[in-house]
Amino acid sequence: MRKSFVFLTTIFILIGLALFLPDGEEEKQKVTLVKGREYETFSRLAKSPLKKIPDLRAWKKIVPEVTTIAIKSSTGQTNQPALFYDSGSARKKPLLLVLHSWSEDYRQYFSIPYGIWAVKNDWVFMHPDYRGAFTNPEATASETALRDILDAVEYAKKNARIDESRIYIAGFSGGAMATLIMVGRYPELWAGAVAWVPVYDLTEWYTTTRNARHGYARQIANSCGGTPLPGTKAARECRKRSPSTYLKHARGKNVPVYIAVGIDDRFVPPGHAIMAFNDLAAEEDRISRADIEYINARHQLPPRLSGEYSDTLYADAGVKLLFERESAHAVLKIFEGGHDVIYNAGLYWLSTRRKSAPAGW
Template sequence: MVSCSGEKKGTVAEVPKEPPKFSERGYTTSKAYPATFAEENFDAWKREIPQIEKVSITSSADGKKEPALFYNSGTETPKPLLVMLHSWSSEYLQEVSIPYAEWCKERDWAFIHPNFRGTFEKPEATASDLAIQDIVDAVNFAKNNAAIDPSRVYLVGSSGGAMTALVVASRHPEIWAGVVAWVPILDLTDWYKFNLYYPDRKYNRQVEASLGGVPEPDTPAFAEGKRRSPITYLLNARDIPVFLAHGMQDVLVPASHSMRAFNILAAPADTLSQEHMKYIDQKKELPEDLEGTTEDPYFSPTDPAVMFSRESANVKLVLFEGVHDMAYNPTLLWLNEQKRR
């Protein structure tokens, strides 16, 4: 492990005697899970977690009722709350989130999977003010309907969900004990420019629909894109433990989005250079002169191979051998050690 400055503010919680054995179930990542990111089925949730419920949460912003999935064992002992966010093109019944609810069932955590205005293709979705408030309202719903330990409220997302997780963490840092963002989008306007090279993809049409137009510089749509992007707020999350992870071969969101997010939260001496980030984006490999480690205590041999790991202040960055993906065990084992002081 490289020596990095800053003091980690999370405190170690009780570590489970056995790690979650998702590998024994035939998967360790969302790509290996026996359902795609697009598949949504409440029956699949009920098969794995019979106590999970569909609930309706009234927005404190506009009064609209948004659905969510909620799990609570009913025990009265204060417990952690895991808030899991769906990704860009799916909604709250997204099946690849089921393993997180399985962990919560096995360890008596509460779990909530809010809809936050659904797929990212309309103005009220895509990290809008309404969507952010939906997530805050989901936390408050859980606190009102379960015995929640307020020092152990956790947030997880991947892709568009990771983008939203970083926004809500930055705008409401008082809530969270730990935040995990897999393959996040840091800046919607930059990602829009990147997708111009891939005109067959649907994402830019969805971005335009969400922002009210093409996000060209000096336009209202561009300003709206910045307002919905983590890059605008992320420095506000500097006191929260944040875990960023990105696949080196990701062709949907360049790995530099996670690296740039790391640079915002890290001590200046520990940031990655523009040259290194550009090299990684272009070559999909590490430059020889980049100092780091390939060891990480939260990744087992069945998880994606760690190519680079660095910690600084309250932020952790992992670049792994893989694509647009997330791994369950590292997420949950790391979160389990985080606690607000």
């Protein structure tokens, strides 16, 4: 009799916990992290044997469940390619929409860890092309490209059972730039957003990259119609394609945004991520321009921002967390390293977000 009583009591406690856990806590207990050393960070994946395999073959080899689809564009008669995964299970599922980086397209193998996560956790996965690499006016966060992203969301909602309280967006570098634009322009759509090493302002990035050998400045000029000098049409076009124009509109809209950057990023200065955080943060939590300039120039934290911080998922990936700040619905993480992604950290954070989450989460 006593054993039966204990068993029933345990069952009632578990039911009670399930009913009264804060939004996202149940999912915390269920998610399966992406395994494999090469899938922990972008920098490690970029050096893996996959780099020698054509992108679609790499997807087929590692995540064969992810397939290529065509999405009819709402801005014309073209079909736009994307990668897509849906298990077909009966339950309503989170949608994970991932945006490729600056120099890539929908086939980018750097996004494979997101596909692995979706398969392991029965999420719907979408990886749109949104007009390919950011080298021309039709791409690079153009109105057409942004419409393609919305089309991808609509396709997923029509072709899979989507939990609309759990539509997530994530991106890296140029994909993070597009992610932040989508957050600023459509904050009501997203249950959470993750932006790794984002470009915040194209004109400012043009200035810092114009003498570099990698060609990004030339691609910015190609996309925006010329050198973005003050007062020019090209400068206005760059503003239209930059998170700096839109992101502040998401402040107070209760959309959780996770922004992370490596202190030693030599492609996109760390200040871009910090300025994005400032657009979303309460005034008293913003990081000063002087501190941003210090970080950009020295690639280290000013003494007054230095401290001891820890994050298990960063540590698991062999990455040291140097700084963390939360304000309103924004999170900023600065880590030891460069232009990188710590996949599980961002994905786990997304898994705990829902539109219905109370203020303060």
